[in-house]
Amino acid sequence: MILQALPRKISLGLPCLALALIAAPAAAQSYTTTLFADGLNNPRDLAFGPDGALYIAETGFMDPDVPPSGGLDFSFNGSITQVLGGVQSRIVTGLPTIYSPTTGEITGPQGIGFDASGTGYVAIGLGADPAGRPAGSLLGHVLTFTTGGVVTGFADVSAFEALNNPAGGPVDSNPFHIASGAGGLFATDAGANTLSSISPTGDVSLVTTFPARFIGPPLPESDSVPTGVTVGPDGTIYVAELTGFPFTPGGAQIYSIAPGSSTATVFATGFTNLTDIAFGADGDLYALSLDVDGILGPGVGGGLFRVSSSGVSETIFTDLVNPTGLTIGSDGAFYVTINSAGAPGSGQVVRISAVPEPATWAMMIIGFGAVGVALRRSKRPARLVPQEC
Numbered sequence: 001m002i003l004q005a006l007p008r009k010i011s012l013g014l015p016c017l018a019l020a021l022i023a024a025p026a027a028a029q030s031y032t033t034t035l036f037a038d039g040l041n042n043p044r045d046l047a048f049g050p051d052g053a054l055y056i057a058e059t060g061f062m063d064p065d066v067p068p069s070g071g072l073d074f075s076f077n078g079s080i081t082q083v084l085g086g087v088q089s090r091i092v093t094g095l096p097t098i099y100s101p102t103t104g105e106i107t108g109p110q111g112i113g114f115d116a117s118g119t120g121y122v123a124i125g126l127g128a129d130p131a132g133r134p135a136g137s138l139l140g141h142v143l144t145f146t147t148g149g150v151v152t153g154f155a156d157v158s159a160f161e162a163l164n165n166p167a168g169g170p171v172d173s174n175p176f177h178i179a180s181g182a183g184g185l186f187a188t189d190a191g192a193n194t195l196s197s198i199s200p201t202g203d204v205s206l207v208t209t210f211p212a213r214f215i216g217p218p219l220p221e222s223d224s225v226p227t228g229v230t231v232g233p234d235g236t237i238y239v240a241e242l243t244g245f246p247f248t249p250g251g252a253q254i255y256s257i258a259p260g261s262s263t264a265t266v267f268a269t270g271f272t273n274l275t276d277i278a279f280g281a282d283g284d285l286y287a288l289s290l291d292v293d294g295i296l297g298p299g300v301g302g303g304l305f306r307v308s309s310s311g312v313s314e315t316i317f318t319d320l321v322n323p324t325g326l327t328i329g330s331d332g333a334f335y336v337t338i339n340s341a342g343a344p345g346s347g348q349v350v351r352i353s354a355v356p357e358p359a360t361w362a363m364m365i366i367g368f369g370a371v372g373v374a375l376r377r378s379k380r381p382a383r384l385v386p387q388e389c
Contacts, residue, residue, distance in 0.1 A: 029354055030354070030355055030356075031316060031317050031352050031355065032352070032355050033317070033351065033352050033353075034350065034351045034353070035348060035349075035350060035351075036054070036083065036335060036349045036350060036351045037054070037056060037081065037083050037088050037348060037349035038088075038349075039088075039345045039347075040056060040058050040081060040337075040339075040345070040346075040347030040348060040349070041058045041059065041060050041061050041077065041344050041345060041347060042059040042060060042061060042106060042108075042339075042340055042341060042342065042344075042347055043056050043057065043058050043059070043081075043324075043325065043337040043338075043339075043340055043347040043348070043349065044057050044058070044059050044109065044110035044111070044125075044324045044325055044337060044340055045057045045110055045111050045112045045113075045123075045177055045276070045324065045325035045337065046112060046325045046326075046327050046335055046337055046349060047112050047113045047114055047120075047327050048114075048327060048329060048330070049082075049114055049118070049120060049147055050114060050118035050147070051084065051147055052084070052330075053082050053083060053084035053085075053147065054082070054083040054084075054327075054329075054335060054349070055081070055082055055112055055120065055147075056080065056081040056082075056083070056112070056325075056337065056349060057078075057080060057109040057110055057111060057112040057122055057123075057325070058078060058079045058080065058081060058090075058108075058109060058347065059078060059106055059107060059108035059109055059110055059125070060075070060076075060077030060078040060079065060095070060106065060108040060109070061077050061097070061099075061106065061343075061344040062097075062099040062106060063075035063077055063097075063099075072098050072100055072101075072128070072132075073098065073099040073100075073101065074096070074097070074098050074099075074134050074137065074139075075096075075097050075098075075099075076093075076094045076095065076096055076097065077095075077097040077108070078093075078094075078095030078096055078097045078108035078109040078124070079092055079093045079094075079095060079109070080092035080095070080109065080112070080122060080145060080149075082147070083349075091147070091148070091149035092122075092145055092151055095108060095109050095122070095124065095138075095143075095151070096108060096124055096137050096138050096139050098125075098126065098127070098128075098137075098139055100127070105127060106341070107125035107126060107127045107139075107174065108124060108125060109122050109123070109124055109125075110123060110125045110175075110176055110177070110324070111123030111125075111142075111175060111176055111177040111178040111188075112178070112325075113177075113179055113180055113185075114180065115180040115184075115185065116180060119144055119146075120144065120145045120146065120147065121142055121143065121144055121154065121178055121180075121185060122142070122143050122145055122151075123141075123142050123157070123175040123176065123178050123187060124138055124139055124140060124141050124142070124143065124175065125139070125140070125174050125175055125176060125190075126139045126140040126158050126174050126175070126191065127172075127173075127174040127191060128172065128173075128191075129162075129170070129172060129173075130159060130161060130162040130171070131162060131171070133158070138153060139158070140156060140158025140159070140161075140174075140175060141153060141154070141155065141156050141157065141158070141175075142154050142155045142157055142175065142178065142185065142187060142198060154202045155185075155202040155203070155204055156204070157173065157175040157189060157196055157198070157204055158173035158175065158189075159204075160196060160204040160205075160206075161173040161189060161191070161192040161194070164206070165192070166192070166194055166206050166209050167192055167193040167194055167209040167210070167211075169193075169212075169223075172191035173189055173191045173192050174189060174190040174191035174192075175187050175188070175190075176188045176189065176190040176226070177227060177228050177229050177276060177325075178229065179229045179230050179231050179237075180231070181231040181235065181237065182231075182235055182259070183197070183199070183200075184197055184198050184199045184200055185198040186198070186207065186229050186231070187229070188226040188227055188228070188229045188239060189226070190225045190226060190227055190242065193209055193210045193211075193212070193223055193224045193225065193226060194206060194207075194208070194209050194210070194226070195207040195209075195210070195226060195229065195237070195239055195257070195264075206262075207237070207257060208257055208261075208263065208264045209264075210224035210226050210239070210241060210255065210264060211224065212224065212244075215243055215246075215248040215251035216246055216248035216251060217246070218246065219245065219246065222243055222244040222245060222248075222251070223243070223244035224241045224243065224244075225241055225242040225243055225244050226239050226240070226241050226255075227240055227241060227242045227275045227276065227324075228274060228276035228277040228278075228288065228326070229277070230277050230278050230279055230285070232256075232279055232285075233279065233283065234259070235259040236256050236257065236258055236259060237256070237257040237259075238254055238255065238256050238257075238267065238277055239254070239255045239257070239264065239277075240252070240253075240254050240255075240271070240274035240275070240276065240277045240287055240288075241253055241254075241255070241274060242273050242274060242275060242290065243273065246296060247272075247273055247291075247294045247295040247296055248272075248294065249272045249292075249293055249294040249297065250269075250270050250271070250272055252271040252272055252273060252274045252289075253266050253267075253268065253269050253271065254267045254268040254269075254271065254274070254277065254285070254287060254307065254311075255267055267311055268285075268287075268307050268311035268312075268313065269311070270313065271287060271289060271305070271313070272289050272290075272291065272292055272293070272294055273289055273290040273291050273295055273302075274287055274288065274289055274290070275288050275289070275290045275302075275323065275324040275325070275326075276288040276323075276324060276325055276326040277307075277326070278326050278327055278328050279328070280328050280332070281328070281332060283309070284306050284307065284308060284309070285306075285307040286304060286305065286306055286307065286316070286326065286328065286334065287304070287305045287307055287313070288302065288303075288304055288305075288320075288323050288324070288325075288326040288336065289302045289303045289304075289305065289323075290302050290322060290323065290324065291322075292318060300321055300322065301318055301319040301320060301321065302318070302320040302321070302322065302323040302338075303315060303316075303317060303318040303319075303320060304316040304317045304318075304320065304323075304326070304334060304336065304352065316334070316352070317352050320336060320338050320350070321338050321339055322338060322339055322340045322341050322342065323336045323337060323338050323340065324337055324340040324341075325337035325340070329351075331353075332353075332354070333351050333352060333353040333354075334351070334352040335349055335350075335351055336349065336350055336352060337349055338350055
């Protein structure tokens with residue numbers, strides 16, 4: 001209909017032309033991926049620094065030369081990679097890594113972010129009772145780092161779980177992701193099922209707990225396993241959950257916590273095994289799923305979703321293998337860590353960006369041509385034309 005109407009509208013001048021183009025149905029948005037970083041060791045999270053570089057937390061890998069201690073392999077294979085001006089380099093190495101031969105899980109640097117002053121922070125996971133940590137290992141801590149690669153101890157999140165165990169159940173701590181907000185940092189603990197606040201002096205306090213609930217058989221209830229955390233434009237904190245076994249598809253939720261509150265309210269439901277969330281410049285929340293058919297399902301592809309202010313989700317991109325970290329650049333593109341649980345060097349960061357659909361290009365070309373015709377006609381002597389818009 002709009003293509004047939006264009007010749008008639010052109011004769012009526014630019015205002016009507018603009019109205020006709022605006023009235024055209026919006027084309028569906030599509031997205032494409034490009035490789036942004038490669039050769040990473042189980043990358044778990046990423047964030048842009050004050051220098052415009054992208055910083056990536058790499059958990060590390062199992063060191064075959066390190067003998068197990070207490071059923072766990074402890075080594076120093078964690079790192080932080082910087083991508084600046086197209087140049088990729090590891091600016092921090094030797095961070096603690098712990099591997100469980102029993103479960104095959106590897107944990108180390110898995111949360112990263114910057115505060116308003118430009119200070120960098122990296123969260124070191126644990127995935128166990130803090131009492132079993134090797135002395136001085138810094139597992140379960142949040143550290144500060146500079147863009148020049150200097151690392152300093154800052155806060156012991158796992159010690160807070162060991163002393164308080166606010167959610168009850170077995171003592172277990174696994175700091176996962178962090179976010180900067182008013183008054184300090186916020187850190188999710190996927191083992192303790194908590195959200196903690198960390199003051200500028202490194203003091204850890206509880207914000208809220210996330211209760212276990214029934215998400216499907218065979219268990220009467222499953223842990224929440226909070227993972228992603230972000231702070232909205234109004235200061236509201238949002239937390240995404242992975243959920244525990246049986247990792248039921250559709251069982252994950254996103255919670256909101258109002259500024260100064262300790263109450264977690266369900267904001268959106270129907271997700272599967274979420275690992276991270278972030279706000280875009282459009283004001284919408286974006287959520288990252290580790291595996292869209294569930295961790296125990298046959299597929300291995302995760303996905304990226306847009307979540308409206310009313311909690312309704314829309315698929316942006318799928319077929320992301322083991323994605324765990326999400327950040328959004330100043331260019332509006334999504335940057336995602338993939339292959340986050342694989343062989344050493346197999347981890348990557350992909351950039352997901354919007355591209356116009358072919359129909360959109362066609363409308364743009366028609367529109368530019370129509371504007372050109374109208375502008376040429378505007379140079380002719382003026383005459384009275386009925387304005388029928």
